[in-house]
Amino acid sequence: MVVGLVAAILMVPGGGGGFDSGILAAASVYEDATVVESDVVVGTPIVPLTDVRIALPQVGPVFEPASYAITLNPVRLRTGPDLQSESLEVLKKGTWLRICKCLSGPAVSVDKDEVWCQAALSSRVTGWVASSYLAKKTPEEYWKAMVASRRISPFVGRESEVDTTTLPRLLDEAGYKADEHFKAYVVEIERNEDGIIGYRRYDYKGTSIDRDDWWAASSVKLFAAVAALEYLRELRFGTKAEITYHYKEKDVKNSIAWLVNQALTPSNNIAFDRLVEIVGFENMKNWFQRRGLVDTILLRGYSGRVRDAESKLGTLRDSPAVTICEGRRPCKKLPQRHGHDRPWQCPNQGNCTTLQDLTEVLRRVMLHESLPQAERFNLGDSELRLIRGALSGKRSRGLGVVNGLREGFGNKHLDIYNKPGFAYNWFSDHVYVSCPECTGPVKEWLVAMAGWGGRDVLDEGAREIGRILASSRLSNKSEMKQ
Numbered sequence: 001m002v003v004g005l006v007a008a009i010l011m012v013p014g015g016g017g018g019f020d021s022g023i024l025a026a027a028s029v030y031e032d033a034t035v036v037e038s039d040v041v042v043g044t045p046i047v048p049l050t051d052v053r054i055a056l057p058q059v060g061p062v063f064e065p066a067s068y069a070i071t072l073n074p075v076r077l078r079t080g081p082d083l084q085s086e087s088l089e090v091l092k093k094g095t096w097l098r099i100c101k102c103l104s105g106p107a108v109s110v111d112k113d114e115v116w117c118q119a120a121l122s123s124r125v126t127g128w129v130a131s132s133y134l135a136k137k138t139p140e141e142y143w144k145a146m147v148a149s150r151r152i153s154p155f156v157g158r159e160s161e162v163d164t165t166t167l168p169r170l171l172d173e174a175g176y177k178a179d180e181h182f183k184a185y186v187v188e189i190e191r192n193e194d195g196i197i198g199y200r201r202y203d204y205k206g207t208s209i210d211r212d213d214w215w216a217a218s219s220v221k222l223f224a225a226v227a228a229l230e231y232l233r234e235l236r237f238g239t240k241a242e243i244t245y246h247y248k249e250k251d252v253k254n255s256i257a258w259l260v261n262q263a264l265t266p267s268n269n270i271a272f273d274r275l276v277e278i279v280g281f282e283n284m285k286n287w288f289q290r291r292g293l294v295d296t297i298l299l300r301g302y303s304g305r306v307r308d309a310e311s312k313l314g315t316l317r318d319s320p321a322v323t324i325c326e327g328r329r330p331c332k333k334l335p336q337r338h339g340h341d342r343p344w345q346c347p348n349q350g351n352c353t354t355l356q357d358l359t360e361v362l363r364r365v366m367l368h369e370s371l372p373q374a375e376r377f378n379l380g381d382s383e384l385r386l387i388r389g390a391l392s393g394k395r396s397r398g399l400g401v402v403n404g405l406r407e408g409f410g411n412k413h414l415d416i417y418n419k420p421g422f423a424y425n426w427f428s429d430h431v432y433v434s435c436p437e438c439t440g441p442v443k444e445w446l447v448a449m450a451g452w453g454g455r456d457v458l459d460e461g462a463r464e465i466g467r468i469l470a471s472s473r474l475s476n477k478s479e480m481k482q
Contacts, residue, residue: 061131062115063099068142069117069134071095077127081116088127096145100343102131126343167202167465170473176464181452183207183214184465185355187363188474189444197370202474207450208355211295212347214450217421218267218398219428220298220351222361224275225260225390227287229383231279232256232324239382241326243278246336247305248320260386264419265393269302276301277319281339284316291377293360296353297345311349317341355448358430363446365391366417366432391417391432398422401429401449401462408466412437426452433469440472 063069071091078085081103091097100118115131167186171178185208188200201208232241243259245252254274262271276284276298288296301314308315317339325331346352364377365387379387398420406414418431428450435443447465451457468474 068137069097070137072133072135075129075133077129081128163202164206168205170468171464174464183450185448187446188442190442211352211354215424215426216353216428217423219419219421221263221272222419224272225263228275228278230378233378237324237326239386241324244323246321261390264390273301273303276316280319280337281317293357296357298351299341299346299349300351313349359446359448362430362432400456400459404459404462405466408463409470422455427455427457442475445469
């Protein structure tokens with residue numbers, strides 16, 4: 001028996017002819033009624049549930065490991081491999097799927113020829129569908145659909161395509177030779193006189209949507225900080241809250257301000273894990289979906305306090321009981337919580353994201369006051385001051401991209417807020433840059449970069465990108481989208 005171990009982001013057709021990002025599981029093997037499950041993947045389809053009754057066709061196709069499929073008609077996603085199982089939701093015609101496993105035979109249904117397949121549609125929804133409603137698709141067809149969907153951003157300038165050619169050309173003209181691991185994404189921000197913000201978006205050869213082939217390391221810690229502060233705010237606690245973690249060994253108390261500062265400035269791994277423990281693993285997964293950060297999932301704990309029994313890697317799925325107190329307000333105790341991280345929605349039980357998602361969370365933090373209410377995080381002035389202060393704090397390392405951008409802008413003063421990360425020889429950073437002294441219409445940028453080869457691997461690329469931005473060469477190439 002051969003087992004497929006493949007991670008992929010799938011797109012689920014949504015309204016308006018676009019695609020909603022969805023997560024699908026890596027396929028395992030179909031062989032009679034015997035199943036071997038594999039590691040997995042990521043995604044998030046939001047599919048409206050309608051009351052549709054569908055009869056099961058006679059015999060469906062058998063899907064090979066790691067195969068792609070698309071629904072031929074509306075079909076119910078069920079809790080088990082039979083028509084008597086509860087309906088989870090109705091998948092639209094044209095929904096992309098990645099098969100998790102398939103079953104047939106007497107152990108599954110009365111008709112031994114019936115084939116049922118399981119697909120993980122998101123980090124929260126996994127179900128079964130009769131394969132008779134599915135058509136096989138090639139990896140090339142999937143990739144074409146995925147790239148087309150992600151050229152339209154789910155957040156900034158929804159109608160704005162990502163220009164994937166101008167940045168590579170300008171870097172090439174500057175003599176910069178990027179290697180196969182180089183990734184870059186740039187958003188130009190222009191504030192019009194009427195207060196409306198416009199955006200132009202560029203990346204290096206489509207790499208802003210890469211998700212499973214690189215390691216974001218500590219760059220993901222901003223997600224945890226924002227989610228924890230939003231969660232505390234929903235519970236009516238602020239930035240002076242004290243959190244007591246009731247670990248089995250002993251109680252540990254930290255202030256939320258200390259945790260945020262430690263996670264974002266010196267990049268303390270324990271502080272990162274504890275921010276996620278405040279929110280809880282399942283709540284964290286749901287937060288990404290609600291906030292439109294659909295290509296991101298956090299599975300790996302960096303402190304190693306809790307380790308997965310099989311992988312031996314740190315996991316974020318277990319939160320201890322915690323007590324939250326602030327001033328004279330009544331304290332709130334949250335029970336111990338256990339989440340579900342299988343099948344894994346990121347290769348090697350990792351923390352997966354894209355440069356677009358990293359940039360989006362930074363955009364909402366840095367432009368909060370100028371954004372429409374619907375695009376804002378649920379953060380107050382004190383939370384924004386805390387996060388921004390930590391992002392602009394002094395660091396002893398991880399300054400390659402920041403220093404490169406500063407060098408590229410020459411002697412101009414820059415205000416910079418960023419969160420870098422380094423692990424497994426991957427260095428990455430996402431940066432907000434403001435240049436008050438610049439004379440062009442664009443004085444603000446969001447820059448995200450990633451590369452493999454050590455802490456200094458992005459130094460030269462960042463310097464050249466800084467020069468390109470300072471010279472307004474990107475701005476002259478396309479219309480500004482609002």
